[in-house]
Amino acid sequence: MLLIKSQNLDEPLNLDELMRYSLFPVPPSLGTADGFFNKTNKAAMLHCLMEDAPEDVPYPKDAFFIQDGNALFHALMNLPPTFEGICLQSLDHMVAKKHFVFSTDSYHDDSVKAQERLHHGVSQRYIIGGPATRKLSDFKLFLTNDENKTQLCKLLLEVWSSKASASRLEKCGTAVVVVEGKAYQLESSGGNVTTCEILQLESTQEETDTRVVLYLLYTAQLGHKVAVVRTPDTDIFFIPLHHAQSVPLTIYVDIGTRKHRRIINVSKLAECKGADCCTILCLYVFTGEDVTSTFRGKGKVGPLKKLQSNPKYHAARVLTRTRKYDHISPVLSKLHWLPIKHRINFKILLITYKALNGLAPQYYSPSRLLRSQNSGQLIIPRISKLTAGGRSFSYLAPKLWNNLPNIVREADTLCQFKARLKTHLFDIAFT
Structure with missing residues (x-):
């Protein structure tokens, strides 16, 4: 009604222009003028937290491994020519860990994160016809399109469930892959691979970041004592930091890339900093301390x-x-x-x-x-x-x-x- 009345003004609103923009899908205190989330400098916080921490932490043995799958896609080097080869190369990175959850993000068209990704720019949709489809020359550009990543994740589940992956999966103990919010356990026997859906790991959360606690609790339920979360992103670090004292595991985070990569004992750090510190830091990371007022x-x-x-x-x-x-x-x-x-x-x-x-x-x-x-x-x-x-x-x-x-x-x-x-x-x- 207000929009209709506004057309009688001396300078009426341009409805076409107005409807191009999000009507604040997030509170103004958390978002930008275009309705996208504000970013906090988590890297500086992490650096400050780790000033007194030991630099050389030995990599834990016999740990359950939780991998941010989308981050691994971006880190792959010397890619094979076909998408099947890319899926198998990803599996080769995981089988050395023996027990693992490989978690990929899911993508909802109407979500705030989808609008944020669209704001950053996307590539054209590319149809993956099957395992033999040849990859694009610019694979990282391919990954900027949500539909492309969804196709890749579905193909990854198909390839990992095929006979081509059987010999690799025989080296694993627990192998779990998460695609489109659903988790599947893969088992190899007699040259064949069987898949079994794990209902307790099903989640509507889009990103691995917010599902990581679910995987940590599952790890503890299986009887493991140590878990490693691998990600280059500082977002995931602060979530297990908050939950570390309530999960019966010793939690490590393998964070960073190249020369900045390091392993952090999150459980020990949480014990040292205390529950109040970890809770406030986690709250700050996802809100910012001035969330009560944009202006x-x-x-x-x-x-x-x-x-x-x-x-x-x-x-x-x-x-x-x-x-x-x-x-x-x-x-x-x-x-x-x-x-x-x-x-x-x-x-x-x-x-x-x-x-x-x-x-x-x-x-x-x-x-x-x-x-x-x-x-x-x-x-x-x-x-x-x-x-x-x-x-x-x-x-x-x-x-x-x-x-x-x-x-x-x-x-x-x-x-x-x-x-x-x-x-x-x-x-x-x-x-």
């Missing part, structure tokens, strides 16, 4: 103030074991984290830059936010600061924008703008 003065102001005033809930303080009455600024500076107020300003200015450069919906760029022809500044509308107008985006955005140095405002690319903006806000916060 300053809007949203749940009360919870934001409590977060700022109570040291118990400072992720940085818990992460570094800083005492309650020690000043938090040096800790934030060391982690290269912006204080909450500046992080909120960062979001406002980032959306402003996108709006001015055609990277955000037009409703973020009304006529009162047009550039000044001479200085590149924005017109600040007149409002009463005693009303909610002073907390609106239309007022805050130009006010913050006009206070930026020219070198920040005149950035040529989004990445360049984000880097310069964070440096600028960092200098204001800590100098």
Whole structure:
């Protein structure tokens, strides 16, 4: 009804333009102007956590192995010419582990993650006609399309269940492959492979990240004492860190790539840091500590103030074991984290830059936010600061924008703008 009435305005909304954008599938406090998830710098957190940890941790023997299958696809080198060969090469990586779960992601068309992947760009759909189909020259480009990855995962299950895989699977104890959210146990006998669905591992979660605890509990149920989770992504690291003390296993995470790859005893780390630390870190990773407000003065102001005033809930303080009455600024500076107020300003200015450069919906760029022809500044509308107008985006955005140095405002690319903006806000916060 509001959209229909808006067409009677002097400048009616362009419905075609409006409907091109997501109607905030995630809360504004967690997402960007386009409705995609904000990212937190988990690599910096991991680095800080591991400062006092031993560098050389021996790789555990006889451990149950949990593999992020999609990550393995991206890591494969010297690929064979056919898709069957790629599937068998993936199996060769796994049989050396003896007991394993090979988990692939599933893809739902209407999910937030699907929209995020679409936002990053996708390749064309390629039809895999069968095991003998030849791979594309750019295999990683092939993997940017969800339908392509779904076809590959289904073919992988088909190839691993065929006679071509029987001799390899004979070397395994427990071999489980997860495709489209369903788990199958593979057993080889007499040159044939049998598959049996494991109902307790079925899940509607899209990514291996959020299913890893399910696999860890299954590992403990089988009687194993040690499990290794292999992934290059820091997301998965923080999930078992939170659950480590409730799962009857010694959990390791094999994380990173190439020279940055390392093995971490997550169970020992969780015991050392304590339950509160692990819980808050996991919460921070998936929300960000300023989730109560996207724009300053809007949203749940009360919870934001409590977060700022109570040291118990400072992720940085818990992460570094800083005492309650020690000043938090040096800790934030060391982690290269912006204080909450500046992080909120960062979001406002980032959306402003996108709006001015055609990277955000037009409703973020009304006529009162047009550039000044001479200085590149924005017109600040007149409002009463005693009303909610002073907390609106239309007022805050130009006010913050006009206070930026020219070198920040005149950035040529989004990445360049984000880097310069964070440096600028960092200098204001800590100098």
